[in-house]
Amino acid sequence: MAKEWADMTSDEKQEAFFAKWMAPKDPEGKDLKFQSPEAEKEFKARITRIKDAVQMKKLPDRVPVFVAPSFFPAYHAGITPQEAMYDYEKCMKAFKDFVVEFKPDGNLGAAVPGPGKLFEILDYKLYSWPGHGVAPEQSYQANEGEYMKPDEYDALIDDPSNFFSNTYLPRVFGKLDGFGMLPALTGILEMYGVAFNFIPFGLPPVQATYKALFEAGAEALKWAGAIGAFNADITSAGFPLMASGFTKAPFDVVGDTLRGTRGVMLDMYRQPDKLLEALERLTPIMIKMGVGTAQMSGHPVIFIPLHKGADGFLSDAQFKKFYWPTFRKVMLGLIDEGVVPMPAAEGHWTTRMEVMSDLPKGKTLWMIDQSDMAKTKKTLGKVACLFGNVPSDLLTIGTPQQVKDYVKNLIDTCAPGGGYVVSNGAFFDQAKAENVHAMVDTAMEYGKVYK
Amino acid sequence: MAADLASTLADLKEAEVLKIVKDRLGAGEEPLKILDDARRGMEVVGKRFADSEYFIPDLVYSGEILKVVTDLVKPKLTKEVGTKKLGKVVFGTVAGDIHDIGKDIVVFMLDVNGFEVYDLGVDVPAQKFVDKIKESGAPIVGLSGFLTLAFDSMKETVEAMKAAGLRDKVKVMIGGGQITDEVRKYTGADAFGKDAMAGVALAKKWIGAG
Numbered sequence: 001m002a003k004e005w006a007d008m009t010s011d012e013k014q015e016a017f018f019a020k021w022m023a024p025k026d027p028e029g030k031d032l033k034f035q036s037p038e039a040e041k042e043f044k045a046r047i048t049r050i051k052d053a054v055q056m057k058k059l060p061d062r063v064p065v066f067v068a069p070s071f072f073p074a075y076h077a078g079i080t081p082q083e084a085m086y087d088y089e090k091c092m093k094a095f096k097d098f099v100v101e102f103k104p105d106g107n108l109g110a111a112v113p114g115p116g117k118l119f120e121i122l123d124y125k126l127y128s129w130p131g132h133g134v135a136p137e138q139s140y141q142a143n144e145g146e147y148m149k150p151d152e153y154d155a156l157i158d159d160p161s162n163f164f165s166n167t168y169l170p171r172v173f174g175k176l177d178g179f180g181m182l183p184a185l186t187g188i189l190e191m192y193g194v195a196f197n198f199i200p201f202g203l204p205p206v207q208a209t210y211k212a213l214f215e216a217g218a219e220a221l222k223w224a225g226a227i228g229a230f231n232a233d234i235t236s237a238g239f240p241l242m243a244s245g246f247t248k249a250p251f252d253v254v255g256d257t258l259r260g261t262r263g264v265m266l267d268m269y270r271q272p273d274k275l276l277e278a279l280e281r282l283t284p285i286m287i288k289m290g291v292g293t294a295q296m297s298g299h300p301v302i303f304i305p306l307h308k309g310a311d312g313f314l315s316d317a318q319f320k321k322f323y324w325p326t327f328r329k330v331m332l333g334l335i336d337e338g339v340v341p342m343p344a345a346e347g348h349w350t351t352r353m354e355v356m357s358d359l360p361k362g363k364t365l366w367m368i369d370q371s372d373m374a375k376t377k378k379t380l381g382k383v384a385c386l387f388g389n390v391p392s393d394l395l396t397i398g399t400p401q402q403v404k405d406y407v408k409n410l411i412d413t414c415a416p417g418g419g420y421v422v423s424n425g426a427f428f429d430q431a432k433a434e435n436v437h438a439m440v441d442t443a444m445e446y447g448k449v450y451k
Numbered sequence: 452m453a454a455d456l457a458s459t460l461a462d463l464k465e466a467e468v469l470k471i472v473k474d475r476l477g478a479g480e481e482p483l484k485i486l487d488d489a490r491r492g493m494e495v496v497g498k499r500f501a502d503s504e505y506f507i508p509d510l511v512y513s514g515e516i517l518k519v520v521t522d523l524v525k526p527k528l529t530k531e532v533g534t535k536k537l538g539k540v541v542f543g544t545v546a547g548d549i550h551d552i553g554k555d556i557v558v559f560m561l562d563v564n565g566f567e568v569y570d571l572g573v574d575v576p577a578q579k580f581v582d583k584i585k586e587s588g589a590p591i592v593g594l595s596g597f598l599t600l601a602f603d604s605m606k607e608t609v610e611a612m613k614a615a616g617l618r619d620k621v622k623v624m625i626g627g628g629q630i631t632d633e634v635r636k637y638t639g640a641d642a643f644g645k646d647a648m649a650g651v652a653l654a655k656k657w658i659g660a661g
Contacts, residue, residue, distance in 0.1 A: 128549060134574075138547045138600055261552055265508035266515055269463065312646075315506045347628060392629040396599050397637045426629060430599040 013338025014363070017300035018051050024235050025298065027228050032236055039238035046105040046240050052418065054340055054385045055362040059418045063411055063447030064105040065440050066242055066387055066423035068367065070112060071139045072431055073098035080137045081429075082130035085116030088226035096230060099239050102440050105421070106242035110230045112427075114140075115223040121216045123174030126257075139429050147171045148258035150267065153274040156258070157281045159184070168258065175216075178209025243303040243342050245293030247334070249327035250282040255308040264308065268318060279326040287333030294339045301365060302334055304343040311348040324355055335363045344388075345369060346426050353379040369425035377414050386414060387421035390439050395424060395431035400438035407442040415447065422447060456485065460492030461499070463509060465516050472523050482527040489520050490563075497563035501648045507552075510559055536567040538658040539589035541580060543571030545604035550597035553627055557593060560647040566591075566654060577604075577611035584617050591654050594640065596627040605638040613639075622657045626650060 008016065022044055024032040034040035045061070052060040074084040077094035084091040095110035116129060126147070127133075129140035147168055148156065156163045162184055170180045183197040200206050231241065248256075254275065255264035267275045290302040308314070309323040331341040344367035349356075353376050361383040368376055368388040376386060389410055394403055407422055414420035422443035424436075456471050475485055496513040499505040540561055544554050551573050561568050569583055584592060592612070594605045605625050612618045623640040626649075635643040644650040 134549070135547060139598065141549045141598075143549070262511055265511040268508055269465070269512050313507050315508070318506070318508060391631070392599050393602070393631045393634050396602060397633055428599050430602070 008338075010336050010338055010363075014055075014300065014335075014340065015338075017294065017298075017338045017340075018047065020298040021240070021300055022047050026232055032232060034238065035236045039236065042238035043235065043240060046238070049105055050240070050365075050421070053421055054365050054419075056383075056385065056417075056419045057362065061448075063415050063443055064387075064421040065443035065447070066106040066421055067098075067102050067104040067436060067440065068106075068108050068242065068388075068423055068427060069098075069429070069431070070427040071429045072436070073110075074113065075430060076433055080130065081113065081139050082116070082136035084113040085130060085140075088115070088223060092226050092230045092233075096234060099234050100237065102436060103239070104440060105240070107234070107239055108243070109227070109234075109241045111227055115219055118216050118219040118223065121212055121219060122176065124172065125174060126172045142256070144256070144260045146260050146263045148254075148263075150259075150263065150271070153267075153271065153278055157274075157277055160281060160285060175212035176209050178203070178206035181206050241299065243301040244297035244299030245290065246303040246305065247286045247290035247293075247330060248304060249306060249309065249323065249330060249343075250279040250286055251309065251323045251327065252305070252307050253282050253286065254278060261308060261313075268322060272322075275322065279322065283326045283329050284333070286330045290330070290334045290341070291337045291339055294334075294337075300338060300340045301342050302339050304330070304341055306343050306345050306349075309349070309352060310345070311351045316351065319352060320355060324352075328356075328358065331359065331364060335360060340365055342367065344427075345371060350375055356380050357383055359383050365421075367423065367425070373410060373413050377420075381414065381419060385419040385421065387423040388425035389414075390422070390424045392424065392426050392428045392431075395428055395435045395439070397432075398435055400434050403435045403438040404442045407439055408446050411443070411447055456488040457492040457495065460489055460513065460516060460520070461495035463496075463512055463516065465512075465519075468516055469519060469523070472520050476523065476527060482524045482529075485524050486521070489517055493517060493563045497560055500560065501651070507556060510556060514559060537565040537660055538591065538654070539567045539569065539587050540591040540593060540654060541569045541571065541583045541587060541589045542593040542595070543575035543580060544573040544595045544597075545601050545608055546574060546576050547604050548596045548598050548601045549573045550595075550627070553597065554593075554595040557595065557626065557644075557647045557650045560651050561593075561654060564651050564655070577608040580608050581611050581615045581617065584612065584621055585615070590621055591657055592621050592623045593650060593654075594623065594625045594638075596625070596630070599629060601627060602634055602637060605634075605640065609639040622653075624650060624653050 003012065026032045034043065049060040049064040052058055053064050071081045071084065073095045074081055077097055079090050079094055084094060091113055092110055099107045119129060125143065127140045127142055130136045130138060134141060152167065155167065165179050166182060169176045181200045181203060183200060188194055188197045255261055259267060294300055294302055309319055314323060334341045340363065342365045346369045348370050350371045353371065357380045364384045366380060366384050366386050368386050370391065373389050380386065390406060394406060410422065422439065454467060454471060456468065459467050459471060472485060493513060496505060496510065500510055542554065542558055544550055558568050558570050569587055569589065571579055571583060580592060594608055596605055609623055612621060624642045624644055625635060625638060625640040626644045630643050632643060642653050644653055
């Protein structure tokens with residue numbers, strides 16, 4: 001009889017997760033029907049290749065290859081990011097055509113553009129998107145701000161959920177103003193406590209907020225339907241998604257989302273203890289977020305975009321004190337549950353690699369952008385699978401021959417011993433298609449021979 | 452004797468800095484002299500950043516302390532601050548791109564190194580660069596960009612300078628997350644800087660002060 005989940009070791013859980021990933025379900029929960037026996041074989045071969053690269057126990061049959069773009073599939077299909085965000089059908093077609101044309105071992109799916117109408121319904125302020133602050137032919141970009149004030153750490157630490165619902169969300173969504181008037185739901189106790197707590201739900205601003213929520217929910221469902229169909233479609237054609245969801249390093253939750261770069265940097269000097277306490281408080285929440293998504297989708301890989309820990313953004317001492325400890329805890333929490341963390345170290349992280357190699361071997365999958373690959377291979381690469389480093393500028397304005405030479409050199413540097421996947425290093429918008437082809441083709445041809 | 456304002460600011464001791472400033476203002480000292488000491492402190496911060504002794508958070512914090520100092524001193528100022536500048540630089544993040552962290556660091560470093568910087572902000576159309584170059588007569592232009600789409604915006608901005616007959620009057624540097632010498636060639640800029648110090652070195656070289 002199969003072991004109960006709670007009795008399994010983290011190795012066994014990871015194995016079980018990979019097995020689940022290899023046996024995908026359709027939206028009704030039945031075994032997914034592949035488009036052909038060939039597609040099924042390819043699907044399993046691709047996941048086996050990724051699994052071997054991640055676990056670092058044996059060499060994959062060839063070096064795997066990912067293509068991890070931002071809006072490239074839209075541009076490549078001749079549609080604008082605005083169309084990709086508002087016309088789900090066009091978007092799904094563009095992203096499907098992209099996967100089928102380039103045939104990567106792992107792809108990011110079609111969720112990157114997101115539903116423009118939903119953001120509009122909620123009056124989302126954290127981002128500018130095509131037609132809302134940036135031109136229709138450009139990708140969305142974040143509007144950093146101090147969405148949490150310097151004196152609000154106690155409120156966050158005391159009750160993160162309540163801080164998000166009553167303070168943070170009304171600040172980043174114009175239409176969620178009414179949330180600020182809601183009671184703490186933990187106050188709904190006993191007969192005599194009930195009615196008072198429902199008074200706010202009768203007030204016009206709260207009701208307006210709920211109206212917007214219903215509308216947003218309907219739109220989210222519509223989008224989810226398109227995404228679900230897309231996922232089933234490309235999975236049945238043999239192409240695995242690289243990740244099933246995301247979580248974040250606690251320092252980035254504070255630095256990107258709540259306090260902003262400037263805010264979090266000042267807090268390191270002015271209120272370091274509060275910042276540290278908040279980071280610890282956010283850690284189990286970030287673990288739960290990643291584990292929950294992985295379990296729901298039956299897919300072990302969870303994406304972690306990394307930002308404020310890059311070279312130069314913190315001193316070594318600050319990185320070791322503020323960034324790494326809780327980021328590591330989040331990864332270990334995921335690993336314990338059999339989940340494979342997939343951090344993306346965009347920009348330069350070379351000086352962090354030594355510190356970040358303090359991880360169990362064969363459990364993580366790292367996207368590396370411009371860090372020194374030879375050094376990274378010798379540090380983090382000893383315990384973790386790496387992918388990336390094919391530069392955006394090369395893909396955008398280089399030639400196929402230059403890309404080919406670059407990828408060959410990367411394979412020579414990183415593939416020995418396994419634990420490497422060819423890929424672009426940063427999520428790109430523009431690129432020449434022939435350069436992206438050159439990256440994939442070189443991995444497939446040259447990546448067969450391990451030295 | 453009271454602690455030295457410049458070195459206390461350079462060491463980022465915020466509370467001590469504020470105490471020194473308040474004491475000196477209270478003793479009726481010339482506000483300009485206080486600001487000048489603070490400026491010398493900021494120069495040291497810039498130097499330490501260039502030597503990799505300080506990092507971005509230290510720059511941000513020093514800027515914040517300087518702001519508090521300036522707010523304390525300003526009401527007491529009787530004459531305009533007139534420090535001699537090395538040269539003028541027009542700076543901005545190019546059209547379509549709203550990233551500002553990298554740009555702000557280079558602007559900060561140019562400023563503490565004695566340049567007069569016209570910071571045009573983010574998502575700056577080519578024409579706005581052209582207008583500011585004409586108006587200020589600045590011989591140096593800095594174009595910042597983080598996204599791959601910035602490559603084309605930079606190229607268009609350089610071309611707009613050409614069309615306005617300004618190209619041989621200015622030196623153009625570019626920089627940002629994905630910028631390399633290949634991108635520099637593509638955009639027609641004169642140089643690219645991989646970090647803020649490279650930007651300062653270029654500017655100094657171009658005005659003959661390096």
